[in-house]
Amino acid sequence: MNWMKHLSLYFILSALVIIPGIYSLARYGLKLSIEFTGGSRITLVSMNSSAEDVLQSFKEYSPTIESNDKDGITLKMKEISQDNAQKIVDTTKPYNPDAKMTSFETIGPALGGETVRKTINALAISSLILLAYISFTFKQLKYGISAVIAMFHDTIVLIGSFSLLGHFYGIEVDLLFVTAVLTILSFSVHDTIVVYDRIRELSHKHKNIEYASLVNQAVTETIVRSLNNSLTIIFMLIALFLIGGETTKFFALALLIGTITGTYSSTFTAAPLLLVWNRYFEKSR
Amino acid sequence: MTISKPGKVFIFILILTLVSLYVALPTQVGQYKIPRANIKLGSLDLSKEIELKQGLDIKGGVQVVLKADMSSLSAGDKPVALESLRTVIGKRVDLFGVSESGIKTAVTGDDYRLILELPGVTDSKQALDLIGQTAKLQFAIPQYLPGKTATDSAIFAGFSPTDLSGSDLAKASVTFESQDRLPAVSLQFKDSGRDKFAKITKDNIGKPVAILLDDYPVTMPTVQTEITNGSAVITGQFTIEEAKALAVQLNAGALPVPVSILSQKNIPATLGAESIRKSLVAGAVGLGMVILFMIGNYGRMGLIASFGLVLYGLFTLVIYKLIPVVLSLPGIAGFLLSVGMAVDSNILIFERFKEEMRAGRPWRVALELAFGRAWDSIKDANTATIITGLILFNPLEWSFLNTSGAVRGFALTLIIGIFISLFTGIVVTRNLLRLLYRGISTQTKK
Numbered sequence: 001m002n003w004m005k006h007l008s009l010y011f012i013l014s015a016l017v018i019i020p021g022i023y024s025l026a027r028y029g030l031k032l033s034i035e036f037t038g039g040s041r042i043t044l045v046s047m048n049s050s051a052e053d054v055l056q057s058f059k060e061y062s063p064t065i066e067s068n069d070k071d072g073i074t075l076k077m078k079e080i081s082q083d084n085a086q087k088i089v090d091t092t093k094p095y096n097p098d099a100k101m102t103s104f105e106t107i108g109p110a111l112g113g114e115t116v117r118k119t120i121n122a123l124a125i126s127s128l129i130l131l132a133y134i135s136f137t138f139k140q141l142k143y144g145i146s147a148v149i150a151m152f153h154d155t156i157v158l159i160g161s162f163s164l165l166g167h168f169y170g171i172e173v174d175l176l177f178v179t180a181v182l183t184i185l186s187f188s189v190h191d192t193i194v195v196y197d198r199i200r201e202l203s204h205k206h207k208n209i210e211y212a213s214l215v216n217q218a219v220t221e222t223i224v225r226s227l228n229n230s231l232t233i234i235f236m237l238i239a240l241f242l243i244g245g246e247t248t249k250f251f252a253l254a255l256l257i258g259t260i261t262g263t264y265s266s267t268f269t270a271a272p273l274l275l276v277w278n279r280y281f282e283k284s285r
Numbered sequence: 286m287t288i289s290k291p292g293k294v295f296i297f298i299l300i301l302t303l304v305s306l307y308v309a310l311p312t313q314v315g316q317y318k319i320p321r322a323n324i325k326l327g328s329l330d331l332s333k334e335i336e337l338k339q340g341l342d343i344k345g346g347v348q349v350v351l352k353a354d355m356s357s358l359s360a361g362d363k364p365v366a367l368e369s370l371r372t373v374i375g376k377r378v379d380l381f382g383v384s385e386s387g388i389k390t391a392v393t394g395d396d397y398r399l400i401l402e403l404p405g406v407t408d409s410k411q412a413l414d415l416i417g418q419t420a421k422l423q424f425a426i427p428q429y430l431p432g433k434t435a436t437d438s439a440i441f442a443g444f445s446p447t448d449l450s451g452s453d454l455a456k457a458s459v460t461f462e463s464q465d466r467l468p469a470v471s472l473q474f475k476d477s478g479r480d481k482f483a484k485i486t487k488d489n490i491g492k493p494v495a496i497l498l499d500d501y502p503v504t505m506p507t508v509q510t511e512i513t514n515g516s517a518v519i520t521g522q523f524t525i526e527e528a529k530a531l532a533v534q535l536n537a538g539a540l541p542v543p544v545s546i547l548s549q550k551n552i553p554a555t556l557g558a559e560s561i562r563k564s565l566v567a568g569a570v571g572l573g574m575v576i577l578f579m580i581g582n583y584g585r586m587g588l589i590a591s592f593g594l595v596l597y598g599l600f601t602l603v604i605y606k607l608i609p610v611v612l613s614l615p616g617i618a619g620f621l622l623s624v625g626m627a628v629d630s631n632i633l634i635f636e637r638f639k640e641e642m643r644a645g646r647p648w649r650v651a652l653e654l655a656f657g658r659a660w661d662s663i664k665d666a667n668t669a670t671i672i673t674g675l676i677l678f679n680p681l682e683w684s685f686l687n688t689s690g691a692v693r694g695f696a697l698t699l700i701i702g703i704f705i706s707l708f709t710g711i712v713v714t715r716n717l718l719r720l721l722y723r724g725i726s727t728q729t730k731k
Contacts, residue, residue, distance in 0.1 A: 229633075239574065240621055244560075
């Protein structure tokens, strides 16, 4: 099968996913958790008062309701000390005799900004080291650059999706999301390297074949393993997302989105990019 | 009788599996008690059950990041003060009876921080009020009541505080300048303390003077002579470590550092228990699906790879117990993800095997070729993952990278996962295949 005949189709498909994500990022941004913005989150149980009344009592701290179910009501607000939060809960004691604060979390704004900076550092350093590593292993800069572009492709798809998810479903981006992004970074490169490795091997074997058909053959030979491998990971992640713990639910979702785009990009972004590179920079072949 | 090389490796794997099972299993399964060997290796006691360390998000408790206000101290004193603060706060945490508490220092730019983990603490307010106090150092005179009869020894009645306190002390440090050249602790008083100290030493020659930190005596040297120059040396049969520890404690009073809460997280234990149960169920379901998929796709080879996968799970658990890795919820997710990734090397090899078979090679040759040729891809691809893992784990604690426990926990499980999966996916599976797998060498006729 001639995979490399439809290069523009693959790029258009990527664009169809990426553009709404970027639009959403520019327009709505990400719904950041208090780990980034600073602030407090408390969970109250046995509240008889309505959610509105609870919000009203914390109004000084501009609270929002994060969840309200059988496990209690969870509020997010500006930074508050545990003492003050407890005092406010105590003032509602006449209506809510059994009210209890089961969970309290607060993060200073300084810490939030720092987390953002460190995340960007980690992303930048990973990209640079991976770029150097791949270019070195495959002895050509085009491999490093194409792999890193494919990696950015996946990162943008993932961040864009969460911007949309945040806007429409209120899903937050927290520290675990950062971990997920960095994991996907490595997964994306992992998958791409397997394809590149095959290109390298084939190029040693068949010295006189045209580069495009070389890439094509490599993709044909690796696509089954790529799909099979991703499927095993996807099984695990779907299980984690659907029946796993609440804390890691969206972490699993982020990894799931990343795995899917990572699998797609190694075949349909990273490999075609090599051909694009050849077309513009290595006219000789 | 000679044993083939795969045979030897197989026996090694078998022994490794048995030892791992022993470490991984609890002392009692249902009604059956598992006999324990009475072996001790260093701090590792094999006769007892080796516990899996659970993180705060599973066990429940309080995590606090404290900011140390060092604005009043000179730059050189700051690291000393941070170390003292850590010791003092660590002591208070111990007083609170928190087991397995964690206390770490972190310096970010001009910010000096303490990260505290207090598992099992539910009344966080009470705990933090106690822990967050500024250290109080006080010089005091021990008081004795005379014994009832002349032969009775005197009864200790308590300390009577003097007007000399930590704020009068400039600095304590370890010195070797004493007469006997043994480690000792030197005290340097501020101008405000010089005269007070002179008066105390003058009044108490030949008697002990106690130094109290947070109302507990840390040392009780006996005054040898009146000291008027504001500089004293406490001698005793100290080892260097003891002298250092004493200096650190005294500095906590000399360099008082107020702390404030930068972030706080109270985690109810029930949440963790529920989450871990769900994650384990999810893991079991996922693992089952992966195994079915492997057998469905690769037949008997897939079955053997699944054995490898189960061993992967077992070895990982043992490594977690032995290092020990503190298990957190993201860590569990990382582990489950790595199970999905662990079969990757097998899939690479098996696909390669199919290709070589299609090329018409006998299965035995195809198998060895597949392992050999897939290795390049496996090596390069996993190196890339390890690079990212290391950046996340930040082993050198670079302050421009993440130092958060959750992220690092995840990264550690990821890195461990790669190494173990390379072992089970390649060494274990390869030898099991060599021993157990018998393919049919049919030349494909077209």
